[in-house]
Amino acid sequence: MSVFALGLNHTTAPLDLRGRFAFSAEQLAPTLRGFRERLQRASEVAIVSTCNRTELYVGANRGLVTPAVDWLAGVGGVSPQTLREHAYVLEGGAAARHAFRVASGLDSMVLGEPQILGQLKQAVREAETAGTLGGSLHQMFQRSFAVAKEVRSSTEIGSHSISMAAAAVRLASQLFEDLRENKVLFVGAGEMIDLVATHFAARHPRAMAVANRTLERGEKLAGRFGAEAMRLADLPSRLAEFDIVISCTASTLPIIGLGAVERALKQRKHRPIFMVDLAVPRDIEPEVARLSDVYLYTVDDLSTLVQSAGEKRQAAVEQAEAIIETGVQSFVHWLDQRGSVPLIQALQTQADDWRAIEIARARKMLAKGDNVEAVLEALSRGLTQKMLHGTMAELNAAADGDQRAQLAQTVSRLFLRQSARPPVDDQR
Incomplete structure (x- = not known):
């Protein structure tokens, strides 16, 4: 496999x-x-x-x-x-x-x-x-x-x-002169929002808030940064309060629609909103990007800011x-x-079967009173014949000369790996 x-x-x-x-x-x-x-x-x-x-x-x-x-x-x-x-x-x-x-x-x-x-x-x-x-x-x-x-x-x-979080902060800094004058809204409470909030918190914005579907989880994250926790359901009515909106949830549908952003811009008297949608699928409807006072960036847009060269x-x-x-x-x-494991297991199973057959036959011979040497001879000969039978049959059946030569090389490599000559010390 x-x-x-x-x-x-x-x-x-x-x-x-x-x-x-x-x-x-x-x-x-x-x-x-x-x-x-x-x-x-x-x-x-x-x-x-x-x-x-x-x-x-x-x-x-x-x-x-x-x-x-x-x-x-x-x-x-x-x-x-x-x-x-x-x-x-x-x-x-x-x-x-x-x-x-x-x-x-x-x-x-x-x-x-x-x-x-x-x-x-x-x-x-x-x-x-x-x-x-x-x-x-x-x-x-x-x-x-x-x-x-x-x-x-x-x-x-x-x-x-440069992380996505750092890239988001860099972009926001290009739009707003001093992030200490801005209010930041984080939508979601997952790992990515945690990371982004950490980067923004280091710039000491005027206020931060976390909007999450589960208020308890939002409160836990907000507490770490001295931020306000709010329900996701309250987001449309409060969107106008924030200059920066960073969203990353697991929602399968957009949670910030075009109409909500248009109403927020009207309340803000068209002061710009910086928005980053880090979610896949999108959290913010793509049509929002067409609004003249919205600067919307997606996860793909941030790729141009994470170049580290040299x-x-x-x-x-x-x-x-x-x-x-x-x-x-x-x-x-x-x-x-690992691909050879099934073959190895099959070979071991076959060898165990042959051994069991020959041992059973040897025990019967011993029970009949046969000579021990004769029993051992029959046991070893029976095992040897079983082990070599398939190889001998393949060699005899090989009709093609090239096939026979290749098979002979394989058999030699498998069964004749040790030299038939005795060790040097024994030739003295």
Whole structure:
């Protein structure tokens, strides 16, 4: 069995298409089970879903790629052809290399960003909970975590990145001269909002608020930053109070609509609003961007601000790629060995069966009073004949000269590995 990866990310698919394939943490387990029920030959599957990517990792041969594409396209409500135009399929070592690069932050919109490693680990935990991880994927992901750790500890890959949160603050600073004069609203209370709030709090804005569907969770995050907690249902009526709005929730539908923003602008007498939508699918209706007094940025828009250039960055990438390649070769070797396990087990079972037959026959001979030496001779001869019978039959049946020569070489390598000559010390 091999592994393959089927996915789409920020380099292959636009934001709105990625939004169709975004899975919340609560959706992962039932989705994984649904995939395995649909494709019963795929016993191993894991899904990585972030704002930048959705990737399906499957422990199966390439023959299941087409059914997997059809299934994923159905989940996203698009045609298989549309999905293929924006997706990538990687198998074996290529799939492992991709997973290792993702874990190490080399395939991220922000080079070296650390959040993806935690997201990958969460995906593995969800697959374990759903009972769909399996040995091959478990081994691949565990090795990806080890490679990512080495990349981060041995290279400077993480020191040359600007996070999405820092990019949002930079953009806001370009619009407003002094963030200490502004009010900031954070919509959501997840990890990304936590990170963004940390960056904005360092600029000491005039006021901050957290709007969340679950008030208790919003209060917990707000308490850390001395911010106000508010219910998500109150957002439309209070939107006009805020100069900066950062949103990142797991909602499947936009929660900030065009009408709400238009009413807010009217109340603000058209003072500008800076908005960042970090959610996939979108939290803010895209039509909002057409309003003249709104500066709306999506997760893809921020990619232009997270460039870290120079020779140090390239050197760090090259060093990281070398570490990853070593890890890939090790995993491919393990995968190849794992492919031989069924054959090894079958050989061991066959040998045990032969041994049991000959031992049973030897015991009968002993019970009849046969000479021990004769019994041992018969036991050894019976085992030898059984072990060599198939090989002899294949050699005798080989009609083609090239086939016979190749088979002879294989047999010699398997059965004649030791020299027939006695050791040098015994020839004196």
